[in-house]
Amino acid sequence: MPNWIEIILRSLTLLVILFLVTKWLGRKQISQLNVFEYISGIVLGGIVAIHSLDVNSNLIYGILAMAVWFLVPYTVEFISLKSKSFRNFTEGKSTVFIQDGKIMEDNLKKEGYSTDDLLEKLRDNNVFKAADVEFALLEPTGNLSVLPKRENQPLTAKDLGLKLSTKKEPQTIIMDGKALLEPLANLSLNTNWLETELDKLNVSIENVFLAQADSDGQLTVDLYDDKIAVPTPTEKPLLLATMKKCQADLELFALATDNQNSKQRYQLNSQKMQHAINKISPYLD
Template structure:
């Protein structure tokens, strides 16, 4: 029983430590995953697993090692921000794989990137004809950024000289049936205004699962009762 309690305690401690480390290193470590981010994530994950399950190792020693690696990862991140030359070595740099419509086979070989993978990345961006691509760049996080040739770019309202309507950042008003008071206050919206919008739809707050003021200024409501007699259920 004591062994199980110790394992549970170590697992909770490992989880809390990783949460603190993730907050310290920031969102970019999760979103971008550059070279040093990847190494840091793998190393810290292995150390945390040992902290949780390897009862032969002292907790104090494991925490010391974890903190040491965290400091190293944090310092590398700061150095990458301060020094461009070091940033190239620590985080890597983007690599051109298509330039002026020509595939750069040499760069593809260096990156161990096959044509099948390149075609898959293009298809995921709704590009089925490689001749549409002017430039393609493999970014630091492993994603491929594409710039189409001018003749294949989508037409915009500016191209058509159409007047664009004003847009706002979407404001979530109700989530999980609860009014988000902070969002109302920050955007100078009142409870009375929200209630009037709900009543216009013939609803009550208790019936609303989610409500958001969209970028076009319209208010969207999702009810708890969707009134769908035969909803699709994919298993």
């Protein structure tokens, strides 16, 4: 067999095995590497490279070596799930860099971080003044977790005392001009609803590159032709505006009539409408 064919076959074989090994080790292996996983990844890549190019090496030995470097990280990860102390040994522990707004210089030196390194990590978290940080923690993965001081944190609906409706994640229901049935079912919708909504927009499904719907049934689409403007959903804003108009009309009717009985009825219904607006506004805003 010619060497170039053998190299291709070896490479494909080891590539498939490496893919399966990485998949079995889990997504953590390719997302956030600790020291042990980093070493394992380098060694596995080296084994594949050596046995792919060296036609004189025994391919079985390469597969056995990959099996060892699969079993060892797998075993370590299994034990780490059971033992906190073992996990601290293999993955490392978090280190506090800023506590109560004060920089822990000894911890910086311990981890080999300079002041510039700390400031760079803070900028990665959109923090440009160390004085704005209440707490900062260096994770075993090398990421810096930052908690800004209370006055520097963005306001939330809870801080403002606002009650918001719960929202589920939007579902992609059209991709590359084809309807996706499972996401539609997740929203308790069907293709008839989808066709109706597309007709409102005067759009055919074949022209839709991407379409998403939220838990309220609002549809947003992106077309293949970027020159065509698609209107944004207006059902909820229109409903809220209509309810506010009805409430204002009831107030005007109450002011315009001289009949006390009618005036009281208009005012009562206006109050009821305002109560309904207050309850439904979080769902329509």
